[in-house]
Amino acid sequence: MQAYDGELGAAVARAQEGDEAAFAVAYRIVQPGLLGYLRGLVGNDAEDVASDAWLEIARDLGRFKGDGAGFRGWTATIARHRALDHLRRQKVRPRATALENDVLDLPGPHSTYEQAVESLATQHALQLVARLPRDQAEAVLLRVVVGLDGPAAARVLGKRPGAVRTAAHRGLKRLARLLGGEGVTDEGPQTLGESR
Amino acid sequence: MNGDDRQPSGGGDVGMGGQQGDSTPSGRPFARPGADAPQDFPDFPTGASSVAVDVLLASVRAAHVDSEREARAVAAFREAREQAAHTARTRRRDDWRPHAERRVGRSLRATLTALLASVTLGGVAVAAIGVSSGGDGDGEGNGRGGPSSSAPEAPSATPSESAGAAASAPGASRSDGPSDHPSQAQDTEAHCRAYEKAEGRGKAMEATAWRHLVDAAGGEANVRAYCAGQLSESDGDGKGQEPEQGQEPGQEQEPGQEQEPGRGQANSASPPSASSAVGSTGSTGGTGGTGGTVGAGDPAASTRAATPETGKPKKD
Numbered sequence: 001m002q003a004y005d006g007e008l009g010a011a012v013a014r015a016q017e018g019d020e021a022a023f024a025v026a027y028r029i030v031q032p033g034l035l036g037y038l039r040g041l042v043g044n045d046a047e048d049v050a051s052d053a054w055l056e057i058a059r060d061l062g063r064f065k066g067d068g069a070g071f072r073g074w075t076a077t078i079a080r081h082r083a084l085d086h087l088r089r090q091k092v093r094p095r096a097t098a099l100e101n102d103v104l105d106l107p108g109p110h111s112t113y114e115q116a117v118e119s120l121a122t123q124h125a126l127q128l129v130a131r132l133p134r135d136q137a138e139a140v141l142l143r144v145v146v147g148l149d150g151p152a153a154a155r156v157l158g159k160r161p162g163a164v165r166t167a168a169h170r171g172l173k174r175l176a177r178l179l180g181g182e183g184v185t186d187e188g189p190q191t192l193g194e195s196r
Numbered sequence: 197m198n199g200d201d202r203q204p205s206g207g208g209d210v211g212m213g214g215q216q217g218d219s220t221p222s223g224r225p226f227a228r229p230g231a232d233a234p235q236d237f238p239d240f241p242t243g244a245s246s247v248a249v250d251v252l253l254a255s256v257r258a259a260h261v262d263s264e265r266e267a268r269a270v271a272a273f274r275e276a277r278e279q280a281a282h283t284a285r286t287r288r289r290d291d292w293r294p295h296a297e298r299r300v301g302r303s304l305r306a307t308l309t310a311l312l313a314s315v316t317l318g319g320v321a322v323a324a325i326g327v328s329s330g331g332d333g334d335g336e337g338n339g340r341g342g343p344s345s346s347a348p349e350a351p352s353a354t355p356s357e358s359a360g361a362a363a364s365a366p367g368a369s370r371s372d373g374p375s376d377h378p379s380q381a382q383d384t385e386a387h388c389r390a391y392e393k394a395e396g397r398g399k400a401m402e403a404t405a406w407r408h409l410v411d412a413a414g415g416e417a418n419v420r421a422y423c424a425g426q427l428s429e430s431d432g433d434g435k436g437q438e439p440e441q442g443q444e445p446g447q448e449q450e451p452g453q454e455q456e457p458g459r460g461q462a463n464s465a466s467p468p469s470a471s472s473a474v475g476s477t478g479s480t481g482g483t484g485g486t487g488g489t490v491g492a493g494d495p496a497a498s499t500r501a502a503t504p505e506t507g508k509p510k511k512d
Binding site for chain 2: 016020024027031035036040047051055058060061062064065066067070071073115118122124125126129140144145152175176179
């Protein structure tokens with residue numbers, strides 16, 4: 001996803017000059033990873049929290065300084081603050097419903113087959129991520145899902161890079177272990193791009 | 197990005213599958229699960245697991261973007277643009293430029309700030325040293341001679357000395373040697389007045405200033421009497437300044453400076469340069485005090501005052 005960083009940086013620069021279409025481009029590049037991160041943080045409320053975050057991003061875009069990678073970090077910071085606000089509010093007024101068994105978005109009636117499969121896969125993946133300690137889960141999501149480098153992830157989390165690196169490392173190890181427990185290891189030679 | 201991050205520990209737990217997804221408490225998606233997978237199954241293929249983790253995390257990313265929400269974000273962008281919100285100032289948390297770039301800007305600013313601060317504080321320190329060293333030199337020099345005795349003890353006993361001191365204060369430059377006497381006397385006075393108020397209360401008596409006062413009085417029991425003397429003397433002093441000045445016209449500014457040229461010069465010239473002020477005023481004040489003024493002072497008063505005076509000005 002970092003392959004998009006150049007494109008993202010250009011889009012952000014144009015958006016800062018007032019280009020609305022460029023802002024939409026930046027949204028489309030950033031939103032998937034941001035939403036994935038927020039799903040890990042707030043579960044089903046991720047879409048709403050992301051929308052709140054985007055309102056702030058749209059408002060404060062003129063303040064931002066940096067390139068595409070920086071924009072990912074900046075937006076992740078804003079989204080994280082929104083998510084923590086949301087969790088605080090929830091703590092005050094707990095909702096006894098959907099989150100009880102951590103069910104994530106089930107495929108809606110209008111979903112295509114692919115969307116339904118994706119939704120279930122996402123749900124499954126998030127259930128695994130949710131079993132990590134919070135610092136590990138956040139580090140993994142920021143590094144792998146949002147696509148931040150170590151220092152940027154550390155800045156988002158307000159921690160030292162070394163601590164975040166350790167947390168990500170442990171989180172990935174533990175995820176692998178959890179997956180191993182499920183027998184997913186049989187998947188064999190499937191490869192992903194090495195861009196990450 | 198991090199090939200080494202993906203190395204699994206080699207621990208695989210066959211029994212974990214059954215627990216899948218049943219241990220996450222609500223609302224806290226990252227709560228630590230109750231049981232960790234034990235690590236005693238080293239049969240776990242490394243490469244495959246990292247791929248599996250990649251696949252797993254790839255599915256966390258949202259594959260499609262809700263166009264309605266996108267439109268809302270774009271509308272918010274448009275609104276902010278129309279309200280000229282996009283000209284807002286960049287806060288530190290908005291600055292995500294690469295490290296070096298940011299650091300250059302920041303370090304330049306930090307350097308300037310530090311420079312300014314050091315100059316300012318340095319100036320303050322220099323000024324403070326200049327003033328206190330003026331007191332220092334005088335205290336040492338005059339403690340042995342006459343004039344310093346006029347500070348705590350003898351304004352009335354040696355009227356001519358105190359007149360000289362008082363006269364030079366308004367007339368000559370502020371940092372002229374003898375001009376510090378009135379302020380020292382006023383310090384003692386102020387301490388006495390404060391002592392009256394704070395007597396017996398709390399830790400006030402442990403403070404440095406109090407110890408000096410006690411030293412000057414020659415013991416805690418004597419402070420009250422000492423202060424009484426001081427206050428009445430200073431009252432008399434204040435009234436008598438003008439006539440005394442007239443009495444001894446020869447003691448005014450000019451002679452005062454000529455009498456001890458070394459001290460006067462060092463004190464008035466040195467405040468801008470701190471270290472030289474400390475060194476030179478200390479020595480010249482000392483010699484000037486002993487040599488130039490020992491005959492003029494009241495010997496009894498000077499010996500009494502010598503002990504407290506030497507320690508005092510440094511810490512004040």
